[in-house]
Amino acid sequence: MAYAASLSSHHRTQDAQAVLCELGERYRSELLARSWRPALVNVQLGSILAAERRFEEAEKLLVHAHATLALAFERSDRRMAESRVQLVRLYQAWGKPDRARVFQ
Numbered sequence: 001m002a003y004a005a006s007l008s009s010h011h012r013t014q015d016a017q018a019v020l021c022e023l024g025e026r027y028r029s030e031l032l033a034r035s036w037r038p039a040l041v042n043v044q045l046g047s048i049l050a051a052e053r054r055f056e057e058a059e060k061l062l063v064h065a066h067a068t069l070a071l072a073f074e075r076s077d078r079r080m081a082e083s084r085v086q087l088v089r090l091y092q093a094w095g096k097p098d099r100a101r102v103f104q
Helices: 002-009 013-034 037-051 055-072 078-094 097-102
Strands: none
Touching: 037 055, 037 078, 055 078, 078 097
């Protein structure tokens, strides 16, 4: 941010704006990646996609959600348990029992 302020003070406002926009986007992305609430939404969405047999889409959401939740909660937490249940259901429905066992 100091760099952007320096650019602005030297009347390079377009450059400063570009730096700040990039920085803001990076902060938003990092925040979303670390926040567990969107992960809960993705667990539910992943379960719906799995029920529709959209396995690859569901896997992407569920695996990412599970990793995010694991940063915030203990393994015994109910949110972690629900995430594991949905991953097991996904892999069982998809015919991938070896992957399902990882989460049981």
